[in-house]
Amino acid sequence: MKTIVVTTIFIILSTSAFAKTTLSWWQFWTDPNIKPVIEEMVSEFEKQNPDIDVELTDLTWANGHEKIVIAFASGTGPDIVELGSDWIAEFAVNGHLYDITSDISSTKSEYAGWGMSTYNDKIYAKPWFLGTRVVFANRALLNKAGYDSTFAPVTFTQFKEAVYKIDSLDKNIYGFGSNTAEKHRLYKKFLPFFWSYGATIFDDENRLCLVASDFAIKALQFYKDIHDSCGYVDTQRGIEDAFLDGKIGLIISGDWLLKRIENENRKFNLVSSLIPGEKYPGRSFLGGEFLAINKASDKKEAAVKFIDFITSPDNQVKFCKANRSANPSSKTACQDPYFASNVHLQTFIKQMNLAKHPPVDPDWVFIEEAIEKAVEEALFGDGLPATAMLEARYKIEEIKNK
Amino acid sequence: MIKRKSSAFLFVLPWVVTLFLFWVYPIIYSFIIGFTDRQLLSKDYSWVGIANYTKLLSDQQFLLALKNTMIFVVGTIPLTTVIALVLALLVNKQFKGRAIFRAGFFLPSITSMVVIALIFTNLYQRGGYIAMLAEMVGYTAPQNGFLFDKATALYSIMGMDIWMAVGYYMLIFLSGLKSIPDELYEAAEISGASKIKQFFSITLPLLKPVMLFIIVINSIKSFQVFVEIFVMTKGKFETATIVYYIYEMGLTTKFNFGYASAAAYILFFIIAFFSLFQFYLMRKRNTAW
Numbered sequence: 001m002k003t004i005v006v007t008t009i010f011i012i013l014s015t016s017a018f019a020k021t022t023l024s025w026w027q028f029w030t031d032p033n034i035k036p037v038i039e040e041m042v043s044e045f046e047k048q049n050p051d052i053d054v055e056l057t058d059l060t061w062a063n064g065h066e067k068i069v070i071a072f073a074s075g076t077g078p079d080i081v082e083l084g085s086d087w088i089a090e091f092a093v094n095g096h097l098y099d100i101t102s103d104i105s106s107t108k109s110e111y112a113g114w115g116m117s118t119y120n121d122k123i124y125a126k127p128w129f130l131g132t133r134v135v136f137a138n139r140a141l142l143n144k145a146g147y148d149s150t151f152a153p154v155t156f157t158q159f160k161e162a163v164y165k166i167d168s169l170d171k172n173i174y175g176f177g178s179n180t181a182e183k184h185r186l187y188k189k190f191l192p193f194f195w196s197y198g199a200t201i202f203d204d205e206n207r208l209c210l211v212a213s214d215f216a217i218k219a220l221q222f223y224k225d226i227h228d229s230c231g232y233v234d235t236q237r238g239i240e241d242a243f244l245d246g247k248i249g250l251i252i253s254g255d256w257l258l259k260r261i262e263n264e265n266r267k268f269n270l271v272s273s274l275i276p277g278e279k280y281p282g283r284s285f286l287g288g289e290f291l292a293i294n295k296a297s298d299k300k301e302a303a304v305k306f307i308d309f310i311t312s313p314d315n316q317v318k319f320c321k322a323n324r325s326a327n328p329s330s331k332t333a334c335q336d337p338y339f340a341s342n343v344h345l346q347t348f349i350k351q352m353n354l355a356k357h358p359p360v361d362p363d364w365v366f367i368e369e370a371i372e373k374a375v376e377e378a379l380f381g382d383g384l385p386a387t388a389m390l391e392a393r394y395k396i397e398e399i400k401n402k
Numbered sequence: 403m404i405k406r407k408s409s410a411f412l413f414v415l416p417w418v419v420t421l422f423l424f425w426v427y428p429i430i431y432s433f434i435i436g437f438t439d440r441q442l443l444s445k446d447y448s449w450v451g452i453a454n455y456t457k458l459l460s461d462q463q464f465l466l467a468l469k470n471t472m473i474f475v476v477g478t479i480p481l482t483t484v485i486a487l488v489l490a491l492l493v494n495k496q497f498k499g500r501a502i503f504r505a506g507f508f509l510p511s512i513t514s515m516v517v518i519a520l521i522f523t524n525l526y527q528r529g530g531y532i533a534m535l536a537e538m539v540g541y542t543a544p545q546n547g548f549l550f551d552k553a554t555a556l557y558s559i560m561g562m563d564i565w566m567a568v569g570y571y572m573l574i575f576l577s578g579l580k581s582i583p584d585e586l587y588e589a590a591e592i593s594g595a596s597k598i599k600q601f602f603s604i605t606l607p608l609l610k611p612v613m614l615f616i617i618v619i620n621s622i623k624s625f626q627v628f629v630e631i632f633v634m635t636k637g638k639f640e641t642a643t644i645v646y647y648i649y650e651m652g653l654t655t656k657f658n659f660g661y662a663s664a665a666a667y668i669l670f671f672i673i674a675f676f677s678l679f680q681f682y683l684m685r686k687r688n689t690a691w
Binding site: 095234 | 443445550552
């Protein structure tokens with residue numbers, strides 16, 4: 001009997017000593033160019049940490065957010081999850097994310113983008129990749145419109161002039177690619193103008209809503225002018241198709257367009273430049289992908305280790321090369337020669353440092369909707385920019401005072 | 403006997419369990435949370451009484467969705483019913499190639515709504531075939547396409563919906579026409595009744611139960627219109643309907659379950675009211691016909 005008990009205890013102790021920790025990680029990168037890189041990173045991590053296994057689950061942008069919400073609500077969330085920057089506050093405020101403030105304190109200064117994952121002075125996710133928007137122009141159309149081969153719009157007046165001149169070239173040529181009323185997209189196109197005109201959504205204390213300020217109204221009026229007179233209105237994809245087909249002079253877009261041009265082997269004389277501004281350069285929209293840890297996870301230490309590994313400068317560069325993108329959150333990674341090798345990637349790196357993210361607010365989805373509605377009213381409805389923005393302000397105040 | 407009864411019970415048990423778990427329970431649960439401020443991500447919620455219902459009745463987005471749904475119902479049901487009846491009368495006649503026409507009209511209704519919506523999204527776009535056809539008959543198509551214009555977006559979706567639905571209802575009318583005895587028409591012919599008189603005195607009254615079925619089924623379907631809105635406009639350009647509003651409020655980014663449940667129950671009461679009203683009207687006219 002004694003032997004059996006001792007053997008059982010020995011077996012239990014030995015198995016638990018060698019038991020592996022399995023981390024579940026939900027992420028959005030399913031692109032055939034990227035997924036192998038992600039898997040390679042995971043294998044490398046497992047090799048370096050033989051006691052940890054990582055179980056990957058792919059999400060899609062179409063319904064990933066819903067899946068994450070349902071998983072957290074039902075207590076079946078993964079240990080680590082990739083979150084879009086504007087989702088962090090809603091999960092943090094409901095107590096689903098682990099506060100990583102103390103875990104990242106030693107490396108915090110090496111990364112950018114913390115503002116998007118900080119809520120009530122606590123950090124809930126580590127920035128992985130950032131995203132911004134820049135101006136893309138068709139050089140051939142700029143030349144036809146009389147501009148020399150070094151021109152890029154710097155001020156709003158120059159931007160508008162270029163848009164109008166290109167638009168007047170032909171009835172099938174449009175000056176500006178203007179997004180239709182697409183949810184979660186339209187506001188990202190408007191905000192660069194909004195911020196570059198000096199407008200803000202809230203005051204510094206995040207209390208007073210300022211979306212109906214003179215700056216904001218001027219920004220919407222400017223956007224409306226180029227939309228009404230020279231806009232090719234379509235979905236983001238439709239605008240990019242038309243732009244690459246040479247039908248549009250200037251668009252605002254992200255670095256995915258660079259990958260598309262390369263993947264589709266397009267011969268395109270592309271100009272990329274920073275967002276224009278009253279004071280050049282202007283401020284663009286900043287978003288990003290973050291890695292967060294489930295508060296209910298019992299493997300937080302391993303999860304922190306994994307996040308540190310995945311977001312390391314080397315892995316970020318590896319990822320950006322595979323994705324043809326220029327959005328590392330690591331400041332060291334930004335210095336890599338790869339980003340200096342391409343003028344367009346450089347534009348993104350520069351713009352990223354001059355970009356601004358929306359407020360970190362659990363009600364952001366409602367605030368975003370109010371701003372988008374105002375833009376839609378001005379562009380596609382009968383609303384004047386001033387009344388549309390005033391309506392947005394009332395709506396946002398109602399949301400904040402609920 | 404007891405053994406037979408218990409085995410019968412065992413056979414229906416899986417269905418009963420499924421019914422209660424996935425149908426009865428959610429219906430009761432959603433009715434209850436309609437009186438709370440339940441949000442999916444939040445663990446805490448409280449009883450708010452009828453606040454969700456009163457708030458909905460002053461919510462501009464909900465009221466717009468309600469208006470759009472009513473336009474959709476009122477605009478599609480009469481047209482779908484009339485066109486389906488006309489088509490059924492036409493394909494009920496003997497002519498060469500009749501089977502091809504019947505199959506052709508019916509084909510859209512067995513095709514996936516998502517596929518049809520995607521095809522029509524292309525047809526309706528700037529420079530698309532419908533814009534070209536419209537311009538051929540002298541109508542200036544919206545500059546950015548039919549779906550990116552408030553004045554045309556909802557009506558364009560309604561047009562597609564009618565096109566898609568008529569084949570199915572035509573088939574139901576056809577089965578109704580087949581059940582009318584030929585003797586009635588022969589007697590009417592002998593009495594000298596014209597074709598129009600025969601239609602209004604024989605065909606239409608005898609098709610009444612079929613028509614009631616079609617109107618009720620089509621009303622319920624139209625009140626619940628969602629897929630075409632989701633695929634074609636995502637509720638933009640004033641095309642959001644109640645079900646789309648419920649989806650947006652409860653299942654996409656907001657997850658406001660309590661509020662969305664209250665909206666769902668308002669829709670339920672509207673559908674119930676209209677269905678009962680339609681039954682009442684048809685019964686009342688029964689005596690007139």
